[in-house]
Amino acid sequence: MADLVELVVEDDRWAGLDLPALAERAARAALAELGLPPEGFLIALLAADDARIAALNADFRGKPQPTNVLSWPSEERGAAPGERPDLPEPGPADDPEELGDIALAWETCAREAAEAGKPLPEHLSHLVVHAVLHLLGYDHQHDADAELMEGIEVQALARMGFEDPY
Known part of the structure; x- marks a missing residue:
């Protein structure tokens, strides 16, 4: 079985988690x-620190501060407000369709998990599910979109045995 998630780790603090398995499981749950x-x-995942995420956030979104997760879809897949986006066709196993890139910030993710009283792996699973949905064209710009996206997140997380994060 080929990996869905290709991982690049830039910060050694991620080594304390089984991030490859966690990211793979969360991404698979979102797709399922x-x-x-x-x-x-195929999805590329960067496990970085707040400084790197702040630089990426500044470059791509004009917001020079860290955030928990960023995502860059390989192509625009958006939909009208409240509607599901058109989903991509899978590629062959030896040449999978690239959905895009995700980046996680260590300090921000760890702080958020601690503040919420949640285990870090559970919080990270939610963030990966959330980011995969962004790669597929889901967003939360409008209330109807947020409701749709959050519903899918809750179902994917339940599939993994996690409670509703909302």
């Missing part, structure tokens, strides 16, 4: 909720 086969897709 949408009926997509993980074998036909």
Whole structure:
């Protein structure tokens, strides 16, 4: 079975977690909720620190501060407010469809998990599910979009045995 998530770790603090397995499981759960086969897709995940995420956030969003997770879809897949986006077709196993890139910030993610009283792996699983949905064209710009996206997140997290984060 090929990996859905290709991981690049830039900060040694991530080594204390089994991030490859965690990210793979969360990404697969997100795709499963949408009926997509993980074998036909590929996602790149950067595990970095707040400084790196702040620089990326400044470069790509004009916001020079860290955030928990960033995502860059390989192509625009948005939909009209409140509607589901058109989902991509999977590629063959030896040439999977690239969905895009995700980046996580160590300090921000760890702080948020502690503040919420949640285990870090559970919080990270939620963030990966959330980011995968962004790669697939889901967003939370409008209330109807947020409701749709959050519903899928809750179902994917339940699939993994986690409670509703909202």
